[in-house]
Amino acid sequence: MSHIREATPDDRPRLLAIQATSLESNWPTLLETAITGPATVLVAGHTPVGYALAVGTQPTHLAELAVAPGHRNAGHGSALLRAILGRSEECRLTARADDERARRFYERHGFRVESYLPDHYENADGVAMVRQADSSDAAVPDRN
Numbered sequence: 001m002s003h004i005r006e007a008t009p010d011d012r013p014r015l016l017a018i019q020a021t022s023l024e025s026n027w028p029t030l031l032e033t034a035i036t037g038p039a040t041v042l043v044a045g046h047t048p049v050g051y052a053l054a055v056g057t058q059p060t061h062l063a064e065l066a067v068a069p070g071h072r073n074a075g076h077g078s079a080l081l082r083a084i085l086g087r088s089e090e091c092r093l094t095a096r097a098d099d100e101r102a103r104r105f106y107e108r109h110g111f112r113v114e115s116y117l118p119d120h121y122e123n124a125d126g127v128a129m130v131r132q133a134d135s136s137d138a139a140v141p142d143r144n
Contacts, residue, residue: 004083007041007051014048015041022066024096025121030063039063042083044076052080059090059130081109089133097125106131 007015012035019026034041034053040060044050050067054060062084067076085091094117095102103113111129120126 007043018068050076054084060088062093091131094126097127
């Protein structure tokens with residue numbers, strides 16, 4: 001199981017590296033601002049191997065979830081997502097419509113597609129996904 005904690009400014013270089021190698025559509029300025037701002041940035045591991053960036057509380061918007069290559073499929077993404085979900089009754093996110101792996105991951109955690117977002121990303125369509133308190137991920141394995 002991953003050790004989950006709040007990010008600190010000392011984590012910035014590692015988190016930016018994870019973002020750059022893990023997310024096709026990344027926004028370094030958002031992560032930079034969130035680390036010291038009002039957003040929630042949780043990290044997995046004493047030395048971060050992944051992070052989740054969430055904004056707001058009711059609902060929470062999961063802006064980014066990333067796990068470094070070489071640390072995937074070990075439960076870090078699931079642990080980060082559960083920590084974010086434990087802070088809010090409703091969570092929303094957007095994902096690339098063509099990213100089947102990400103969509104399946106979120107669906108295993110109780111998210112459902114709420115709407116289709118044409119041209120949401122610079123070079124791809126997106127989907128808006130939502131998970132509400134009545135959803136359950138109790139049967140979800142600790143793998144991401």
